[in-house]
Amino acid sequence: MDFTLDKKHEMARDLFRQFAETEVKPLAQETDETEQFPAETVKKMAKYGFLGIPVPKEYGGQGCDPLTYVMCVEELSKVCATTGVVVSAHTSLCIDPIMTYGTEEQKQKYVTKLAKGEMLGAFALTEPGAGTDAQGAQTKAVLDGDEWVLNGSKCFITNGKVADVYIVIAITSVVEDKRGRKKKNFSAFIVEKGAPGFSFGTKEKKMGIRGSSTYELIFEDCRIPKDALLGPEGKGFPIAMHTLDGGRIGIASQALGIAEGALERCIEYTKERKQFGRSIAAQQNTQFKIADMAARIEAAKLLVYKAAKAKETQKVYSVEAAKAKLFAAETAMAVTTEVVQLFGGYGYIREYDVERMMRDAKITEIYEGTSEVQRMVISGALLK
């Protein structure tokens, strides 16, 4: 067992860190304040291949492993969680399912462009009445000749209005089981922006990750080609769940980055801030808290990196992903809350990054499966 990073990963980390510090950090506060999607940064990330890191080179990607991708989301999120989730949703929730379940034609048509950042991706499962209970989704797709006709709406969709390609989960049939209970069969579809009958609802005003474009998607007799079906008909639910396993590793990396970023700022600040004639870093209360946070972050990092490794080497990695996301998200929330406390009044002021980080951290406990869902996944595997 080796916990050291090899040369490739060290270089990649340096690259992501340098990019984040130079290109992303200066815009983080403004992105939050104005709720503007960081389009220019996304363009730059596309130029340097950050939007196709784990995609094989033959599909226009960078040919890197999941750990490299994880480190990218982590380093971006250290300075701007909005930028982190743009990459995560695009890569894990849109490219990954097409790479895993798509036909060669679909991969050529979409992945080659998504990986180069010529297109941006999104994923739509959640509906107003179907969050954790994803099976409660109502959006339907009916085959009409050579086209599927979609009706329904999806909400809280990351990269909502800025994406070009959406993975949409919809009911394609309802069957009765032996006991007469109705069971919905879902299918996954690739929907392009501009499809007739596809429009956007309201933009969500959020607590954190405010630069991220979060929208409602509306499908009213939306017609898409027959071959827009992703994977086998009726397999939409397992496709969505497997996609979310990967997505959770991305969000876990985002949470890890937020926690690390907050601790970095905490160390800088507590060394400078003087109370009672000495820096607050010289007070034992601060020292113990910093030690606890650092230990917890290190544990989160090991879980996240382990999950990335599991994604590379295992077919199923639900439990590893759930553990990583659960622990990293709760670490991000706990660390940012503690850091705001150590900053005192200044921590509550928007001028300081930690105020934003605490707001950004909260979403990591909620989206792509709440912490409660992660606990269900972990215990479910133990108690089966």
Place this chain on the structure above:
Amino acid sequence: MNIAVCIKQVPDTKGGVKFNPDGTLDRAAMLAIMNPDDKAGLEAALRIKDETGAKVTVVTMGLPTADAVLREALAMGADDAVLVTDRVLGGADTWATSSTVAAALKKMDYDLVITGRQAIDGDTAQVGPQIAVHLGLPVISYAEDIRLEGDYVIVKRQYEDRYHEIRAKMPCLITALSELNEPRYMTPGGIVDACDKEITVWSRADLTDLDDANIGLAGSPTKIAKASDKVPKGAGEKVNLDPAESVNYLMEKFKEKHII
């Protein structure tokens, strides 16, 4: 077209300079980076590559650990990398360095050689022009813009208050200023390839066109008597005179300091 870019691994001086007790640089205590002027030179070469498909080879002389800057250059888009390393080459001043690097370049095909203006650790700005002399190439230093026109390069050479536009037939050598451009980042995929790629390593024995009298510490005519951190400036002299006397006073001082 083949472009050779000479780069150097230098200690990052951003966080301040650290010295050993004997006054030499404590390189181990400082982060090692690619010299900024060299990086601009590399970027200039890569832009020519983007336009014309030229082949870019990076060359460095240094410790075996200097391969880090070569890998960075490969990850940015350079095609090949050469590391010149040997214990007998250690302690080289600008003369010994330029002799050695020129001997390495003699083994390579090039139409254009680009070096940085100067390294942030030595600040001599001598190595580039010296390499040109060893190779018998024309040199254009302080380049703030480089364009290609057939077999010619057109370079803006920077002066304090102006620039000269110089047209030179290749092969020639250009020394680049960091203001020349904004160097690109590496790419994640470029890093993968850079780490898998084999770097050509040459030792003293591989450099046949090189005299032993011109290498390493022994072949270095420059001896450093003393090195120190920046010395803070003194408080200066305050005088209180009427305007006419002030002018006379200043003129005297300027003459004294040979300013006028």
